[in-house]
Amino acid sequence: METDRLMAKYLIETAQEPERAAAVMAGEQSTGTFVPVPGETDELRERAGARVESVRVVGESGAPALPHARAAGPGGVYRRAEVVLSWPLQNMGPSLGNVLATVAGNLFELRDFSGLRLTDVEFPAAFAQAYPGPRFGVAGTRRLAGVEGRPIIGTIIKPSVGLSPQETAAMVRELVRAGLDFIKDDELMANGPGNPFPERVAAVMEVIHEEAARTGRQAMFAFNLTGEIDEMFRHAEMVERAGGTCVMVSIHSVGLAGVAHLRRHCGLPIHGHRNGWGALTRAPLLGFEFTAWQKFWRLAGVDHLHCNGLRNKFWEPDDSVVASARECLTPLLGGYTVMPVLSSGQWAGQAPDTYRRLGTADLMYLCGGGICAHPRGVAAGVASVRQAWEAALAGVELKEYAAQHPELRAALEAFGQ
């Protein structure tokens, strides 16, 4: 592949000839419109036009996946194809936002398609200069959290909302004492009047420092600073000044430009929460594959990125979760990797399969209810997850390991099938 062209891969469904449909995509997203216009010369089209690199039919359907598309004739079919398009970097330059408008703009709306999904993007090398990527990534996060050789085990403050700063801090004390490496705000908790960000930072960091003084290791707390640009900056500085080691953003709430801006000006790892992702991916023939989507946010500079977890409480099948986590660990533009965050319905039970399928311990493993609702309390909940990962890394069956580890045994009894 040429490195000076932007490449994008799609899954399409169309009643037309797939080659013809791919040409419509290329025209619409570069030099064309619904009728030929003066000035769209052959020379200009050659220089600035998007190019159809390949079209491969992969299946067909008797009915359209999305409504209001141009219909197939009687007895006609809707063909599905994998399409690769490319653009000269000259058109949009190394700009994430303008790449998004180019590869994932108006074309979702074209009537020529009864399905259109962006499955992958390849960014030209110029993006590595324009975007510094994650400041900390896997190695930097491990260093700050003081955890090597096993996953970073974490939890989310629950109940998600309704606690005061002091109640949050009291819970943090319990969680840190229970041995957690990482604690985060829920995405529902940022800077509401019920738990204002500044008061939460003050109360929580006091506890974190006290506990660190006792144990010699500082737990990482991801403060959710999702908000307006000026507010996020103020709050990121506040966390840095208070000696905190992580901030969190709801990436879809803040947007690409906001996250990239935060990355440039904030000296802490950015924990990227993908809430809202379901709307972009859950219709199989619309929107985005995570493979494509995560590259935008990694270039923008998140250090951690949520990937769901095995046997999660959501709709997503395990294969998709595994693929997403693997993507996060695949170097982008020759360098950047980010910490995949496995979360949602996680408890001790998924540790062996998670390790078996990912083949690495470079991940964050977050349990909410799986720790906080452990029948013997939070400390036992943390112990059960630690024990499950010890077993997984040692290649020992959970049930076998549980014989000598009562917290794990209690977790298997409470949460197992």
Next chain:
Amino acid sequence: METDRLMAKYLIETAQEPERAAAVMAGEQSTGTFVPVPGETDELRERAGARVESVRVVGESGAPALPHARAAGPGGVYRRAEVVLSWPLQNMGPSLGNVLATVAGNLFELRDFSGLRLTDVEFPAAFAQAYPGPRFGVAGTRRLAGVEGRPIIGTIIKPSVGLSPQETAAMVRELVRAGLDFIKDDELMANGPGNPFPERVAAVMEVIHEEAARTGRQAMFAFNLTGEIDEMFRHAEMVERAGGTCVMVSIHSVGLAGVAHLRRHCGLPIHGHRNGWGALTRAPLLGFEFTAWQKFWRLAGVDHLHCNGLRNKFWEPDDSVVASARECLTPLLGGYTVMPVLSSGQWAGQAPDTYRRLGTADLMYLCGGGICAHPRGVAAGVASVRQAWEAALAGVELKEYAAQHPELRAALEAFGQ
């Protein structure tokens, strides 16, 4: 409705009892998780929990709209219901990004739903203090464009990409001389190396000023400054200093925080381009209705918002376009309205129906090919659209009006059925 609670309306599809499913939504998006946790007391739930305001079954289906949902039993059905939830403002405060995480976060991913779509949001009055809304809106835009009593007629620079700044400026001269009120960059053209923003502003504004000196009226040009935060600020200032009267952003590329930040610091109308919208709305039981979505961007502060157009080149039915444009003209939080931008496959032909269905001329009517590809050239293209709107506003049939107006006649012959 209480004014201190955030309200959100959804269309859901579920194999469960709809009331039970609505309770899951409320729990997941406020105090609950997949198991009961200590600390989620009745008092806390009462104070901070989301409330199910209403559930109304509206239909059913024998098959799930989205895959991987919890299945209905044998012979079971998937019920569709309209659900209204509410939250105390205490949880998230008057913050657009955190409202988004609350009303449109993880719940799209819940396995309990084979369909979930946000159809409307009602923001508490506190948002009117926190977000100033559009700086210019309908009246301010009309004033800057010097157009009253009829739509602002505009076009998009085509070819979208491939022109140099000088070529763009030459085209702008032709378009202004042809009588256009408004010209915009394409969303594919922002600050690429082939047409750098600063050079384009300089070249285009020189032409705009020369023509304004001649005619006494300055055409409005929307410069697409979509990009990084610092870059957008620099560019907005550049346009202001050069005497320009509008900037454009691809709202999904920049994000809510970026657009709200731009609004606070930029003294020009913001032309909001919604490219990428199709991915969020085209699956009927996923994502967002425009009714809900546009409120976020209007609060963030766009002055103009794209709504597609009648008989557009995209998938969207006319009823949906009309509803979207009407929403833009419905005052939000007691005040703000924005200019609906009707665009996509537009030419003279849709003017009468657009006027008949919207009942107002407070809109921007953009024709790309419908002006630039007019058989007698651009000036005739503009004349044809002006004539069509004269006819529409006077209640005269286009064909009748065309008898005395050769440009309109030529447009009907070239683009009509």
